[in-house]
Amino acid sequence: MQNADELAAYKTIGAKNTAERNKPTIYTPVSKSATKTLSYSINNVPDFAWFADKDLVIQYDTVKLASGKIVDAFSYYHNKKNTLWVNSIDYIKDATKKYSQWIGEYEYPVVQAIEGPKNNASGGMEYPTITLITSPDAKKETLDGVITHEVGHNWFMSMLGSNERMHTWQDEGFNTYFQFRYEAEKYKSNSIFGDAIPAKIKELPTDKFLASIYGALSNVPMQSPIETPAADFKTSEEYGLISYAKTALWLYLLQAEIGQEKFDKAFQAYFSEWKNKHPTPADFKASMEKSLGVNLDKYFALLNQQGKF
Numbered sequence: 529m530q531n532a533d534e535l536a537a538y539k540t541i542g543a544k545n546t547a548e549r550n551k552p553t554i555y556t557p558v559s560k561s562a563t564k565t566l567s568y569s570i571n572n573v574p575d576f577a578w579f580a581d582k583d584l585v586i587q588y589d590t591v592k593l594a595s596g597k598i599v600d601a602f603s604y605y606h607n608k609k610n611t612l613w614v615n616s617i618d619y620i621k622d623a624t625k626k627y628s629q630w631i632g633e634y635e636y637p638v639v640q641a642i643e644g645p646k647n648n649a650s651g652g653m654e655y656p657t658i659t660l661i662t663s664p665d666a667k668k669e670t671l672d673g674v675i676t677h678e679v680g681h682n683w684f685m686s687m688l689g690s691n692e693r694m695h696t697w698q699d700e701g702f703n704t705y706f707q708f709r710y711e712a713e714k715y716k717s718n719s720i721f722g723d724a725i726p727a728k729i730k731e732l733p734t735d736k737f738l739a740s741i742y743g744a745l746s747n748v749p750m751q752s753p754i755e756t757p758a759a760d761f762k763t764s765e766e767y768g769l770i771s772y773a774k775t776a777l778w779l780y781l782l783q784a785e786i787g788q789e790k791f792d793k794a795f796q797a798y799f800s801e802w803k804n805k806h807p808t809p810a811d812f813k814a815s816m817e818k819s820l821g822v823n824l825d826k827y828f829a830l831l832n833q834q835g836k837f
């Protein structure tokens with residue numbers, strides 16, 4: 529935001545609301561005139577969105593990344609009793625930190641999430657630097673998972689701008705792999721299995737927990753190949769299961785084979801090579817083969833496989 533006085537007001541109120549979460553201070557307009565003009569400017573984004581509402585609670589904090597870069601974090605939500613959104617600023621910060629650490633640093637000066645109207649068909653809608661969250665927030669793990677997923681689209685959609693309609697897996701699937709990792713590390717939870725995860729599994733260390741989640745996922749019938757254009761899926765459930773979950777499982781197979789550290793290094797190299805560009809599946813394959821020094825023909829052929837791996 530280019531309006532210095534307005535931005536300063538958001539930060540002052542937002543920092544207060546982050547410190548005193550149960551007694552939010554409501555925004556009062558900087559100017560009393562009937563209208564105002566706000567200007568926004570940003571580099572290296574493929575899209576743009578803004579939201580307006582008179583009754584939003586603003587939270588503000590900063591995220592410090594490994595390089596020392598400081599990112600402004602904001603959340604905007606409705607002032608309802610017992611809302612889980614009082615901790616939303618933490619979820620935005622954690623997601624930005626974790627994805628930066630695992631994939632490559634967040635590039636933009638600001639990261640934000642806003643509570644929208646409930647919509648059971650999707651958890652939210654991502655835009656660069658700001659994401660609309662529309663999922664019912666019944667539990668902190670699920671709200672955190674959805675916010676993290678949508679914040680994650682700053683990597684898979686914005687910084688890495690693959691063709692989401694033709695190769696959805698490079699966008700939703702990659703994002704889901706990292707979302708599952710985040711949920712496992714932070715809560716030993718998983719957005720696919722939810723309450724069905726036995727307490728014994730939750731007691732496992734993170735890597736074993738994830739192995740168990742992916743083991744269970746590999747038994748779920750997933751018929752279509754991952755490499756299916758979004759419009760060709762017969763149902764939205766199948767689109768979700770294949771593009772999101774089957775892809776996460778596919779990535780996990782490689783990670784389990786070569787180890788987390790090697791996998792992360794190769795994925796980070798892919799990110800830095802293709803940041804602010806439009807990587808295709810062939811670009812991803814070439815980058816991973818270069819980093820790992822192996823031929824991945826057989827592994828990438830799995831993208832076209834019907835049914836189980």
Ligand SMILES: [Zn+2]
Binds near residue numbers: 677678681700703
């Ligand atoms: Zn998504």
